[in-house]
Amino acid sequence: MSYLDELNPVQRAAVTTTEGPVLVIAGPGSGKTRVLTYRIAHLLESGVAPWEILTLTFTNKSAREMKDRIEKVVGPRAQQVWAGTFHSIFARILRTEASKIGYPSSFSIYDTDDTTSVLRAIIKEMNLDPNAYNASAIRSRISLCKSNLISPKAYRENTEMMTQDRAARRPYVVDIYEKYVARCQRSGAMDFDDLLFQLYRLFRDNPDKVLEKYQKKFRYIHVDEFQDTNFLQYAILRRLVKYEGSPENVFVVGDDAQSIYAFRGATIDNILDFEKDYPNLKTFKLEQNYRSTHHIVSAANEVISFNRRQLNKTIWTDKEDRHKIKLIKCVTDDEEGRRVADLILEQKHRYHLPNSEIAILYRTNSQSRKFEEHLRRLNLPYRVFGGMSFYQRKEVKDFVAYLRLAVNPSDEEALRRAINFPARGISDATVDKLSALADASNSTMWEAMLDPRLDVTDRAKKSMATFRNMVQDWQKRAATESAYRLAADILKKSGLLDLLKGDTSPEGIGRLENVNAVLDAISEFTDSAAAPAGPETVTATDNSLAAYLQTITLLTDADEKNDSNDHITLMSVHSAKGLEFKSIFVTGLEENLFPSYMALEEPNGLDEERRLFYVAITRAKEFLTLSFAQNRYRFGQIRVSEPSRFLDEIGGQHYELLGGIGSARSTGTMQREAPARASVSGNFTNPRQRALQKSAAPVAIPADFKASPLEDIVPGARVLHLKFGEGKILSVEGPKDNKVATIQFKNDDMPERRIVLKFAKLQVL
DNA sequence: TGACTGTGGGTTTTT
DNA sequence: CCCACAGTCA
Numbered sequence: 209m210s211y212l213d214e215l216n217p218v219q220r221a222a223v224t225t226t227e228g229p230v231l232v233i234a235g236p237g238s239g240k241t242r243v244l245t246y247r248i249a250h251l252l253e254s255g256v257a258p259w260e261i262l263t264l265t266f267t268n269k270s271a272r273e274m275k276d277r278i279e280k281v282v283g284p285r286a287q288q289v290w291a292g293t294f295h296s297i298f299a300r301i302l303r304t305e306a307s308k309i310g311y312p313s314s315f316s317i318y319d320t321d322d323t324t325s326v327l328r329a330i331i332k333e334m335n336l337d338p339n340a341y342n343a344s345a346i347r348s349r350i351s352l353c354k355s356n357l358i359s360p361k362a363y364r365e366n367t368e369m370m371t372q373d374r375a376a377r378r379p380y381v382v383d384i385y386e387k388y389v390a391r392c393q394r395s396g397a398m399d400f401d402d403l404l405f406q407l408y409r410l411f412r413d414n415p416d417k418v419l420e421k422y423q424k425k426f427r428y429i430h431v432d433e434f435q436d437t438n439f440l441q442y443a444i445l446r447r448l449v450k451y452e453g454s455p456e457n458v459f460v461v462g463d464d465a466q467s468i469y470a471f472r473g474a475t476i477d478n479i480l481d482f483e484k485d486y487p488n489l490k491t492f493k494l495e496q497n498y499r500s501t502h503h504i505v506s507a508a509n510e511v512i513s514f515n516r517r518q519l520n521k522t523i524w525t526d527k528e529d530r531h532k533i534k535l536i537k538c539v540t541d542d543e544e545g546r547r548v549a550d551l552i553l554e555q556k557h558r559y560h561l562p563n564s565e566i567a568i569l570y571r572t573n574s575q576s577r578k579f580e581e582h583l584r585r586l587n588l589p590y591r592v593f594g595g596m597s598f599y600q601r602k603e604v605k606d607f608v609a610y611l612r613l614a615v616n617p618s619d620e621e622a623l624r625r626a627i628n629f630p631a632r633g634i635s636d637a638t639v640d641k642l643s644a645l646a647d648a649s650n651s652t653m654w655e656a657m658l659d660p661r662l663d664v665t666d667r668a669k670k671s672m673a674t675f676r677n678m679v680q681d682w683q684k685r686a687a688t689e690s691a692y693r694l695a696a697d698i699l700k701k702s703g704l705l706d707l708l709k710g711d712t713s714p715e716g717i718g719r720l721e722n723v724n725a726v727l728d729a730i731s732e733f734t735d736s737a738a739a740p741a742g743p744e745t746v747t748a749t750d751n752s753l754a755a756y757l758q759t760i761t762l763l764t765d766a767d768e769k770n771d772s773n774d775h776i777t778l779m780s781v782h783s784a785k786g787l788e789f790k791s792i793f794v795t796g797l798e799e800n801l802f803p804s805y806m807a808l809e810e811p812n813g814l815d816e817e818r819r820l821f822y823v824a825i826t827r828a829k830e831f832l833t834l835s836f837a838q839n840r841y842r843f844g845q846i847r848v849s850e851p852s853r854f855l856d857e858i859g860g861q862h863y864e865l866l867g868g869i870g871s872a873r874s875t876g877t878m879q880r881e882a883p884a885r886a887s888v889s890g891n892f893t894n895p896r897q898r899a900l901q902k903s904a905a906p907v908a909i910p911a912d913f914k915a916s917p918l919e920d921i922v923p924g925a926r927v928l929h930l931k932f933g934e935g936k937i938l939s940v941e942g943p944k945d946n947k948v949a950t951i952q953f954k955n956d957d958m959p960e961r962r963i964v965l966k967f968a969k970l971q972v973l
Numbered sequence: 974t975g976a977c978t979g980t981g982g983g984t985t986t987t988t
Numbered sequence: 989c990c991c992a993c994a995g996t997c998a
Binding site for chain 1: 974975981982983984985986987988
Binding site: 841 | 989990
């Protein structure tokens with residue numbers, strides 16, 4: 209079989225070990241995807257049916273790419289393999305089994321916005337202070353609970369969490385959580401975490417032996433990016449694989465060094481537990497990097513060696529070097545944008561790089577703007593990923609809300625959105641009453657509209673009756689009529705179409721186009737959705753309107769098609785995981801930005817940031833450029849930053865400091881020299897030592913250091929700063945919650961520093 | 974009911 | 989700086 213010849217010995221061994229549990233530790237660029245796809249092809253070639261193979265990925269895009277690559281080896285049956293994200297595959301299973309856990313199979317999926325909005329409503333109804341109870345903060349706390357299998361009941365019994373909440377002065381989080389769960393249930397809705405959580409419940413409670421059905425069905429299970437799975441995902445996987453007499457054909461691929469989703473509950477423990485849980489485990493390490501040149505691989509190895517806790521492996525390459533890593537030092541973020549854009553232009557000409565081989569990466573999405581400006585200036589085509597996905601746009605969500613309602617009238621978020629947009633005489637007050645009544649009688653807002661106890665004007669009642677009739681009509685037709693025709697009619701009858709047509713501004717025309725694009729997408733989906741075949745019933749309704757609505761919620765903007773245009777890619781480092789480009793720009797390499805100041809406060813946060821940096825630089829095949837700015841607009845004002853410590857962790861021999869106005873004009877006030885020069889001048893023999901020195905406090909801090917309240921920070925005061933030591937306040941300005949002090953520090957080569965008091969810890973002496 | 978204004982608050986990463 | 993929301997006015 210020829211495809212096996214395209215593999216190196218370790219890769220081949222992994223591919224052909226088809227029986228029993230297998231762990232593949234795969235360094236960046238080591239052919240991980242190739243191994244995964246060829247293994248599946250290999251299984252298919254040896255007679256395994258495509259629907260017996262399950263492959264779980266983290267993005268739709270990588271699932272799709274994988275299927276396409278398998279297809280190249282074995283032909284169209286590859287498309288029948290069960291390959292998709294955890295969320296989409298689980299949604300599909302839940303669709304089939306929903307009735308067993310008290311959900312309609314046309315359940316709605318709440319995206320992050322829907323969830324936040326439900327929480328906001330609950331907080332309001334409970335009369336809690338919306339500042340203390342920040343809806344999106346609570347959303348992430350609930351999300352983390354679900355990922356760790358903590359139900360509201362378990363939450364209440366968990367003294368640690370309850371104590372935390374009391375300390376944070378929001379003791380009612382657990383009540384919000386409880387209400388939220390109840391509300392989702394009665395709305396027939398699942399949030400992202402529910403897609404995992406409810407599937408876990410289904411398998412745990414195992415009604416009608418449903419678990420056995422899937423254990424038998426999925427004879428070969430694969431997990432990509434295993435390092436990014438969370439506790440809940442691991443628990444589900446375990447239930448599918450571990451049972452009496454199981455062949456335990458589970459094949460997981462991951463790299464602990466690329467674990468970047470700990471904030472979302474991912475844990476490297478899963479890799480360690482995996483070895484314990486599966487004693488027959490065979491482990492393979494893919495250590496040869498086929499992607500990047502030697503400078504890049506060495507730099508990556510050096511960086512990652514600063515992390516303590518990691519699996520032992522050595523990534524190497526035999527690619528020869530042509531270019532050193534370039535470092536761009538800028539005075540401002542604007543200069544960074546300009547010089548990156550200029551360098552891209554130069555690289556394109558000199559090396560004939562197509563735009564599609566170039567990517568600018570950054571830590572936070574908000575950094576994209578400066579690059580956009582300067583790319584536009586040079587007429588370079590680009591595309592920004594990570595923004596709002598098509599399906600999150602207002603006009604699309606409005607339309608989709610109506611569709612959701614037609615399929616699942618219990619969906620309260622959809623109801624709230626649709627009921628009075630376009631306006632039809634049902635006021636906010638009425639909606640509040642509906643919600644309260646639904647809550648009190650444990651029914652839904654949809655049913656509450658008919659409740660005789662509802663105390664609203666006759667006019668409002670009439671409007672609601674009309675609305676209900678309209679939706680009911682759609683509901684009936686949803687069972688029989690084609691989804692496209694129904695949707696087109698909904699667009700008209702809802703009044704949305706007229707509203708959009710009335711707006712002839714360019715944006716308005718765009719909105720109309722977007723809504724029409726939804727219609728096209730529906731017809732494409734329902735006509736052609738190639739349901740994975742199989743002798744079972746699991747996929748029967750897969751091209752329904754409900755399935756479409758569930759699918760789109762799980763799409764990100766990276767999944768959207770029209771990728772044919774040749775453009776430069778702008779994205780966060782997180783979204784770049786799994787991708788590769790000839791030329792990579794990693795930007796904003798400054799302390800408190802990359803690594804992020806948020807991460808620096810978390811235990812192990814720095815390690816995760818470092819893995820993120822590792823992921824960033826290993827995306828590059830040939831050209832790697834790093835940049836930082838000494839001054840950057842953040843929080844509405846210019847802030848001074850120092851270069852990222854990560855720059856110090858790469859040996860000077862791999863670097864080249866790029867000249868430019870910025871460095872020539874350099875104020876010379878940087879605390880540290882640029883790494884290239886530092887290493888060359890031999891100031892620091894060993895970057896590791898240097899980093900360790902740096903992480904230690906540079907000034908003696910008394911053990912009883914205690915941050916003083918903001919009111920005490922006034923001009924003239926002498927203060928102690930954790931990092932810069934003793935100093936004098938020259939002035940304080942800015943709004944009360946975002947005060948900035950200008951401080952002159954004693955032992956500092958900067959004449960003065962602007963310190964954002966919100967972040968700094970200062971003690972008045 | 975909708976459009977406008979001011980204010981206040983938040984900005985890590987995503988399925 | 990930018991966004992979302994609340995409150996105000998027509």
